[in-house]
Amino acid sequence: MTTAQHKIGSGFGAGTTAAEAVAGIDLTGKLAVVTGGYSGIGLEATRALTGAGAHVVVPARRRETAEQALDGLTGVEVDELDLGDLDSVRAFAGRYLASGRRIDLLITNAGIMACPETRVGPGWEAQFATNHLGHFALVNRLWPAVAEGARVVALSSRGHHNSPIRWDDVMFTEGYEKWAAYGQAKTANVLFAVQLDKLGAEKGVHAFALHPGGIMTPLQRHLSRAEMVERGWMDEAGTMLVEFKTPEQGAATTVWAATSPQLAGLGGLYLEDCDVAELSPEDAEGLAASGVRRYAVDPAQAERLWTLSAQLTGVDAFDGR
Secondary structure, eight states: OOOSSHHHHOOOOOOOOHHHHHTTTTTTOEEEEEEEHHHHHHHHHHHHHHHEEEEEEEESSSSSHHHHTTTTTEEEEEEEOOOOOOHHHHHHHHHHHHTOOOEEEEEOOOOOOOOOOEEEETTEEHHIIIIIIIHHHHHHHHHHGGEEEEEEEEEEEEGGOOOOOOOOOOOTTTTTHHHHHHHHHHHHHHHHHHHHHGGGGTTOEEEEEEOOOOOOOOOOOOGOOHHHHHHTSSSSSSBBOOBBOHHHHHHHHHHHHHHHHHGGGOSSSSTTEEOOOOBBOOTOOOOSSSSSSSSGSSSHHHHHHHHHHHHHSSOOOTTOO
């Protein structure tokens, strides 16, 4: 498989902050939609984008919480959206399309991680449904508003190394394992960007997926201290043993993916530390230190997942093309 998954020498790195990634870029007149843009790295992405002049729409499952978190930021509006509920996705998209506004930057940032077995909608596994299917339906429903030359940025994770798409049991009906389910959902985020970049070419739209880095945010809400000790993140007293990124650093690759002129003409790529990632070694086992798995950027897998997602959600903006 030939690939453009090679570093481009951006000059940025793991320590880059979101503000530094967007420095010198004028987003005045641009409109961004950022799911989950009120918490953790999503909040910092919203802060950086508005700081560069963009107007940001933040659809949120917890509207009051979002409004409180974003209080004081200018150029932000909040709406309601529950990604685990396709009726909610439909309603939000309908309200947005009725406003007649375009979308220049669409960032699918919201997500859940390593939660107990949970079923949503017609019995779908919650991580795949929320992290992937909800965003798949959202982007497809908003597609008429996506501007020529826009960028779509899908938040994935190094966690995609935990699992490819489990084609024989996508919804984990035959035994649930939370990290494998998270890994599959994050692989789906990458494959989504690969296929959307291909389909969006006629509109000049490019899509990227990314690993933001390890950051301590509310995403870890389902993990006990014992689990974090077991994973080597902290000791028994709660002292951190791993140097995590700050939320400002964690949001940098998101902002860079959405705005950087260094990515002009590129797309369908997986990014990390404000650069294009390399492919992980094929013999790497478990959670490799960096890079992207080949199965996550495989065009055939991406097309297959798109077809399955359209069947499950009943939405496909590109049907018949």
